[in-house]
Amino acid sequence: MSGFEPVDALVVGAGVVGLAVARALALAGREVMVLEREADIGTGTSSRNSEVIHAGIYYPAGSLKAQLCVQGKQALYAYCDDRGVAYQRCGKLIVANTPSQRAALPSILEKARANGVHDLSLLGREQAREFEPALECLGAVYSPSTGIVDSHGLMLSLQGELEHAGGMVVCHAGVERLSATDAGIDVQTLDGTRLRARTVINAAGLGACDLALRVEGLDVRYVPKAWFAKGSYFTLSGRAPFTHLIYPAPEPDKHLAGLGVHLTLDLGGQVKFGPDVEWVDAADDLQVDPARGEAFYAEVRRYWPDLPDGALQPGYAGMRPKISGPQEPAADFVIQGPATHGVPGLVNLFGIESPGLTSCLAIAQRVVAVV
Numbered sequence: 001m002s003g004f005e006p007v008d009a010l011v012v013g014a015g016v017v018g019l020a021v022a023r024a025l026a027l028a029g030r031e032v033m034v035l036e037r038e039a040d041i042g043t044g045t046s047s048r049n050s051e052v053i054h055a056g057i058y059y060p061a062g063s064l065k066a067q068l069c070v071q072g073k074q075a076l077y078a079y080c081d082d083r084g085v086a087y088q089r090c091g092k093l094i095v096a097n098t099p100s101q102r103a104a105l106p107s108i109l110e111k112a113r114a115n116g117v118h119d120l121s122l123l124g125r126e127q128a129r130e131f132e133p134a135l136e137c138l139g140a141v142y143s144p145s146t147g148i149v150d151s152h153g154l155m156l157s158l159q160g161e162l163e164h165a166g167g168m169v170v171c172h173a174g175v176e177r178l179s180a181t182d183a184g185i186d187v188q189t190l191d192g193t194r195l196r197a198r199t200v201i202n203a204a205g206l207g208a209c210d211l212a213l214r215v216e217g218l219d220v221r222y223v224p225k226a227w228f229a230k231g232s233y234f235t236l237s238g239r240a241p242f243t244h245l246i247y248p249a250p251e252p253d254k255h256l257a258g259l260g261v262h263l264t265l266d267l268g269g270q271v272k273f274g275p276d277v278e279w280v281d282a283a284d285d286l287q288v289d290p291a292r293g294e295a296f297y298a299e300v301r302r303y304w305p306d307l308p309d310g311a312l313q314p315g316y317a318g319m320r321p322k323i324s325g326p327q328e329p330a331a332d333f334v335i336q337g338p339a340t341h342g343v344p345g346l347v348n349l350f351g352i353e354s355p356g357l358t359s360c361l362a363i364a365q366r367v368v369a370v371v
Helices: 016-027 064-083 099-114 125-131 151-164 205-213 290-301 356-370
Strands: 005-012 032-035 092-096 121-124 139-143 147-149 168-170 175-181 184-189 194-202 227-236 245-248 262-265 271-274 278-280 312-322 334-336 346-350
Touching: 005 016, 005 184, 016 032, 016 151, 016 194, 016 356, 064 147, 064 151, 064 356, 092 099, 092 125, 099 121, 099 139, 121 125, 125 139, 147 151, 151 168, 151 356, 194 205, 205 312, 205 346, 227 290, 271 290, 271 312, 290 312, 334 356, 346 356
Parallel strands: 005 032, 005 194, 032 168, 092 245, 194 346
Antiparallel strands: 092 139, 121 139, 175 184, 184 194, 227 271, 227 278, 227 312, 245 262, 262 271, 334 346
């Protein structure tokens, strides 16, 4: 005996993408085990975001982010309808507050059309204020297919279907090291459990690059550098007079690490603002600095001038698992299989930041095709 317990397919990471991939593999007839380092599913990036279902507007034409966001959005709405997962197709306004932003609004429609998103409309100031009377802007783009989703309800649904199909999720199961052998990929967990898998999907999110560096037999040149872009959120005390998501239009000449300090709603109607962008050294640097609230007031008042003093409270912070740095254009999703790196049975998912939640079902189908 080798001392390794055989498993068919191992997914490392029980965030929304890992669970979607595991479910898709199980429904394709694979025997699947998910290893999660934390005490519960979805405690990382999946639970610390805006919970937005994105339309697929901003991403470069032909990129994985563009393709998988548009496919994923349609699949996700259908999935939520079928499974009773709570969501709201509330729509969003991308608002221009400077002449350069306003001049660039038509290019947002062009970019969206190139990605297969054909439902956007260009609004003047007064038309935008018909949607949202409290809004101040020079013009806006309206996206009716943008929404919000109960991300935890979605993850519980994915986990339930995975388990119904014979798969399992094991928590408190951090992976110490992996080794590619002729017989499969040997995996040792922190508690000493030894598994031999035919297929391993690295869906470790913020830890995906670090995990890949611990795969004996994988050339390190296939592992990108990990960057961490923290995003803090501030919550509004009291009600806001908005029913749509409000996003600032991108400045045409800037690389976007995020989508600006936007107004998002949760399914209970509570408003939060964020995330901002703060480059940090550690993935677990998740404290919200109350002093960052000052910049939030200035950003938000560009489109909501009546935001009251003292209305913002520190909320929570999330971390973007980036593979591009502060002065670089945002990297695309990387779905890296054996055809690239040469290790049979291994698929690495790198840089799965926004729109990863929206894209999760489409990413899962792509991974199934790769394995």
